[in-house]
Amino acid sequence: MAQKTGYLAEKLKLFHLSDKRQWTCPYHYHDFDKITLFFRGHVSYDVEGTAYDLQPFDIVVIPAGRIHRPIIYGDAVYERIIAYISPSYLQGYERRGCPAGQIFTRENAPILRQPQEADNLYNVSCRLRRAWADMGPESPLLQETLFTEFMIHLTRALQKDKLHVVQKGHQNEKIRRILAYIEENLSGDLSISSLAAAFFMSPDYLMHLFKAETGMTAASYITTKRLQKARHLMQEGRALTEICYDCGFTNYSTFYRAWKNHYHTSPKEGSRAFPDSFDE
Template sequence: MLDRSEVGKRGYLNENFRLFHLKDSRAEKLDYHYHEFDKIILLLGGKVTYVVEGVTYFLKPWDVLLVQHNLIHVPIIDPNEPYERIVIWLNAGYLAQHSYGGEDLSACFDLTRERGFHLLREGKERRLEYMRLVTELEGALRDREFGHELLASTYFLQLLVAINRDAGKDRTVEVADSYRRDPKMGEILRYIAAHLEEDLSVDAIAGRFYMSRYYLMHRFKETTGYTLHQYVSQKRLLRAGEMIRSGVPVMKAAEQAGFRDYSTFLRAFQGTFHMSPREFNG
């Protein structure tokens, strides 16, 4: 089972969306974590590096980082500069409710996950548009006059449309100096995501990708911050949780997520989510 001190769930979202405007003069060291909701990060100031599923991003002011639910990530913050950012948590049901004509507002998160590249770095004109929408959104959220919630939703949806339009253009090559990733580790992570129900032991992965056990274990830990076993265990639990919430019977969800022993699954599930699968589905 994954050590909760290394990877854990952070935050709970009960609203349609929640915006935080944060500025820290003292850097807090965070552990690797994930959320059950999608997250948008807009860097306003400071020097911060973000690691998302083994890819390291060197952020600049007004960069946008899209972190889909259940992606394991961590910020690494330089304590010598104040760290200011806008963070928005998004409710998937709200996005689905406001998606029309086959245009899914959560598409930007799907696209970035599929590419394995989560950064948007736009030109001056688009940055000014983001700035305008975020300023209007913050103002509407602070306001208490008639229609302020409707107005805030309007600005929020405009921001999502803008982000989806920009995410539709793959600019990975254009911002090559903004990130670092190990192509082989990226290939391994994609393989794990697509084959959770199969044998993903160190020996199996090392054999499939023609590398020694030692090199795989060392490089995986160095690249992602956690061991291969820990990573696979957490991804299987998150997959099982998603299936359970979608109505799949618990035993079937455990099996399809790659757990061979049901009692092991129950212990790991309880240890990670602090509730039984039946309570989780409630």
């Protein structure tokens, strides 16, 4: 099963990382939104089973709950800035007239390619990168200030269609349709046999193809997606028994075990969590 990773205690967490290793990161997801500003390396970004080859200054947009992983090839230096963003941080933009939340609600592919020319977004991307060379006591404030400017220009660039949305990824068309079907039918019957019948293939072939293309078993993927939906419904204040069945679990004990195994707490305890608390 894809694991939830990262812990966000504050409204915004910024990292500048530069390392050299060949690595396939495990599939994982976060309960907060994430942006990666890529600078260099030989990297593909796999989002929900579709892999995109990155180019310098690409912006990877990962909404909360989206299963993803970077795949690092060779021994080239992999440099990027990563931002973990809480819902309340985005709400702060909204209150001040910048609809930055639209960055994560778009239905397009997750890779945004900015033109490398003397425009505002590219310039602030460069200044944000250089900010990590500043080692003064006020450096974190400078980095956060520049990230605010980056988010404003990113929002404007999307509104004005100045960014290229990278649509071409490496994915089996059958798997793409299966993933879309799962997303649309989380409350229904998603047993392997029913999925296989819906797509006119044998259960064994479906399980093999799903694992080969996504790196996850179909059952683990479905359970993860259902638990993500359950967490979202909890934050709306819905009753746990209602959530259980709305998310496709056949009974409460099955839901309880799945939640306990994944979040290491009971659903009742999880339902009391504040929206901005992101437990590991």
